[in-house]
Amino acid sequence: MLNQTRAMKKTHKKLDNQIRQALTIACEEIKDSFDEFSWLTHLVDFNKLPQSLHVSCYFHDQHALLDSMQQQLDNIIRHIIAKHLSDIDVKSFDISKQISFHSDD
Known part of the structure; x- marks a missing residue:
């Protein structure tokens, strides 16, 4: 059982690295x-992936966030992340x- 737990943690760590890399590129x-x-x-929560994955995107300020939403840039950003x-x-x-989507302020 202990070996299975370690293997699971290695799998989660590898997956976490892949997710972080993909999101960094995005x-x-x-x-x-x-x-x-x-x-x-x-x-x-790796035990409930992909349903548990949540990505939070931040804009410089509230004005930038609202402008982006009005221009529907959120949809473009969502598709970049999904890709x-x-x-x-x-x-x-x-x-x-x-x-x-959120603002830094």
Whole structure:
């Protein structure tokens, strides 16, 4: 049982690294495309992946966030994130519910 637990942790660590890499690439692509985008982060319970994965995206300030929503840039950002996650086989990810938008202020 102990070996199985260690293997599971190694699997989770590898998957966590893949998710972080994919989201880092997505973040850089988004920042290159949208000046007012600041950063993103994620939370995940590996025992309930992909349903537990949640990505939070941050804009420089409330004004930038509202402007982006009015221009529907959130949809473009959602698709960029989903594309990079699908590259590492994270599928069945509900971009409308599992990606949220916030401001740094």
